[in-house]
Amino acid sequence: MRRINLVVTVALLTFGNTACGAVQQYERLARALEPTPSATTSPRFNPRQHERIAILVEDHTGTGSGITRQAEDEFMRAAMVKGYTIADRSNVNAMMQELRFQSSGATARDYEQVGNMLNVSAILIVSIDDLSTRREAAPTIQSLVSNDKPGQADFSYATVGGRLISVREAEVLWVGTLTGRQQVASGTANAAALPYVSRIVAAAIPSRF
Structure with a gap:
């Protein structure tokens, strides 16, 4: 037994x-x-000099319905893991409304003013540039092995960019962007791939350590 x-x-x-x-x-x-974002870091960027940053999200798609929060959450999580301290979300939103930062376009003076009031040395501008759903071919292992015509599926697409800008010099320290897709169920909202693509772009932010 x-x-x-x-x-x-x-x-x-x-x-x-x-x-x-x-x-x-x-x-x-x-x-x-996973797709790799296109990212570039300035040779002048020293992450250790930028412990505290603010994150601002711009939605250029007109989608609304709180999608900016989805992207912001992914960038906040990634930035904290990489050693950055993030300015309070409510303070950033209040500052945005007061200065109308998104609608008027940012100037060097705007960056300096926002940075001083939030007590941050850099601002991470997250840009949501495209959200869409497309029906495309979806090959499977079986279709590839059998050389059969692949079936169709719905894919959610998102284009997300990020720019880390120094407050004092208004200089771009890091930039990253990615257009990515995620297979979704039929009838899913266009923004379904936004958290996924945001997470990949945010993971490319340079670590402070």
Whole structure:
């Protein structure tokens, strides 16, 4: 009886390890297949000099309905993980309304004024430039192996950009952008891919450490 139990236990452990390994391989493959944002960092940028930053989100799509919050959350999480302290969201929003920063266009004086009032050394401007849903071919492993015509599926597209600008010099320290897509269910809102694309762009922000 003990031998049977031992065999069953070993078999279960082997199966568990195999399944766990398969999941890890799938996750690594998924990360490897993620699109890479186009990002550039200024040679003059020293992250250690910019501990506290503010994040401002601009929606150029006219979608509304709180989509800016989705992008902002992804950039805030990534920036905090990378060692930055983020100015309070409510203070930033109040400042935006007072100065009408988005609608009037920013000048060097605007950056300096906002930075001084929020006590930050840099401002991260997040730009939502495109949101759409398209029906496209969706190849599967089976269709590729069998050389069959792939089926159709809906894909949500999002274009997100980010610019980190120094308050004092009004100089662009880092810029990143990406147009990415995510397969979605039919009838899904155009903004479905926004958090996904925002997360990838935000991950390209230089770390402070």
